[in-house]
Amino acid sequence: MTTRxxxxxxxxxxxxxDAIAGEVESTDYxxxxxxxxxxxxxxxxxxxxxxxxxxxxPELKAAIEARAEADDTSTSEIIREAIRKFLDVA
Numbered sequence: 026m027t028t029r030x031x032x033x034x035x036x037x038x039x040x041x042x043d044a045i046a047g048e049v050e051s052t053d054y055x056x057x058x059x060x061x062x063x064x065x066x067x068x069x070x071x072x073x074x075x076x077x078x079x080x081x082x083p084e085l086k087a088a089i090e091a092r093a094e095a096d097d098t099s100t101s102e103i104i105r106e107a108i109r110k111f112l113d114v115a
Contacts, residue, residue, distance in 0.1 A: 029042060089103050
């Protein structure tokens with residue numbers, strides 16, 4: 026008996042492993058297309074993004090975090106949006 030676990034830690038039964046193997050064998054997968062799929066974060070613009078460390082005061086940080094929470098988004102997205110608007114860049 027082969028013991029395999031899912032990412033969540035659930036142990037797959039032999040029957041489940043056989044079903045998965047059967048599906049893989051009966052499906053015509055394009056292996057090269059699967060290999061070519063990009064991993065990682067999606068591109069944000071015309072090329073890879075740079076990380077730019079910036080010091081901000083505690084009050085500004087609190088305001089950014091409050092806005093991010095109110096908009097249900099990340100602090101990074103709030104900062105990017107503010108810079109785009111300030112510089113009038115799409």
